[in-house]
Amino acid sequence: MNLREYFAFLMVMAGVTFLLRAVPFVLLKGKLSNPFVKSFLAYIPCTVLAAMTVPAIFYSTDSMLSGVLALVTAVVASLFRFGLVGVALVACCTVLFIDGLWPMFF
Amino acid sequence: MFLKGVKDGLPIGIGYFAVSFSFGIAGSKFMSWFLVTFISMTNLTSAGQFAGLNIMVDAAGTFLEMAIATFFINLRYSLMAITLSQKVSSDFTTPYRLLLATGITDEIFAVSMAQQNRVTPRYFFGLMVLPYIGWSLGTLTGAVSGEILPSWITNALGVALYGMFVAIVVPPCKKHLSTLIVVVVAIALSLAFKYVPVLQGVSYGFSIIICAVVASLFGAMFFSVKESDDEP
Incomplete structure (x- = not known):
């Protein structure tokens, strides 16, 4: 582009x-x-x-495993009403753990 | 009135900063920080911008696809604009409406409608100032961070936007079974566009449009949203 x-x-x-x-x-x-x-309009967002x-989140990180697990932890955190930023942090930490820390030790 | 608007807009502005920070991170993978920030400054939409960004960087993306996707994803703003036009004061004349129409977002609309009195141009302008700054500045910060932070951090931050999408979608699904069913339909269609060979040729923008429109039509046909529910 x-x-x-x-x-x-x-x-x-x-x-x-x-x-x-505007119109x-x-x-x-x-x-x-x-x-x-x-x-119809209420359901759109x-x-x-x-x-x-889904499924874009599976391919948004270095490994599919971290993407899938980030979705799972984000859904769980949302069910516990962590809020917008809280849920995002949980998802980020999941990826940080799976792609960042895990390979360092195993 | 202006200052009351600014005060009411503060929490929205802070929230927008966080969301647009993730948008900035996502955009920094494809273009310079200036270009990403300019998208936020001219659009002030979350889902619409993100879909737009993906269509832009998709080699198969076309202008028609961009126009149709933006139309459907942002069509809800028209509904809000109609509702808001009932609520504004008589001095909210056409020039003001043209200037301030960009401020019609989900959150700013919701706060405006919660007001006891009629919404004046001064109040509405005050209300949209901090969200606009938060949205633009958050994108800028995210895009710059995306360029300078190490890849193992940006890799993790890359899911932040999806995390926020999940945080928006899950609570109404928990509350209403109908919303859950409609969302499952949308996801099933989305998976089909990714994994069913004959459907893989459909470009990103059109697949999002088809998923959202078909699932929402299905919802509107079988589970009509009641008057009292502002959100499904």
Whole structure:
């Protein structure tokens, strides 16, 4: 990717994002009442994040084992409500342990 | 009013710093710290930016794919913008709306809607200042760290963003069985795009779009979200 492509992609991404926010904010009046559309939009954040995380997290580190275990520990930490930063730290420590410390001793 | 907004925006700003730090780390693998930071400064979205970054660096990524992926991932902001337009004061005129529309994010929207009074341009601007700074500065710090820290540390920090995604997805799944089922559908589709040979040709952006749209349509069809629930 060269600099020209970067700016072209950036303009598409930033432009679409801005229009999605600005156009309804400026033009639309009235409340969205269609339950189907509301439900669809309510599910989007979770489904996007889930699809982006699995299986990509398996390939995001030096070994697949650390990626898989990071997902497992992150899910467990989330169930115990560790919060955003806490869960991220647990996942990072898992990878640090598996890829960083483990090979040093074994 | 401006200062009240700044004060209310502080916790959001701190949270954004942490999330965008991980985005900066992720981006530093592909481009210089300046270019990564500029993405954050012009977009102010989490999932949308991350998907966008991956489409950008994907050799097969196209502008159409970028436009469609960004559209679906960020479509929820339109819904928030419509709702927020009911809540703003009468002096929130069109020029203000154009200038401040970028501030419509999940968290800033949620805080605005929790206000007793109508949302004025001053308050909304105050509210978005620290989150914007936190988001940009966090990305900058992450991207620079990604360039200077040793690889065994950046390797571990690389999962931070995914860890945060997990932290966002798991709690609503624990609360609502319907959300869990919808998320499992999305993951199953995502795995299929990675491992089923005929589907492997589908590029990153389109596979995310298809997974999210199909799973959410499935959810909307079978498990309608009730009025009282702001999040599924």
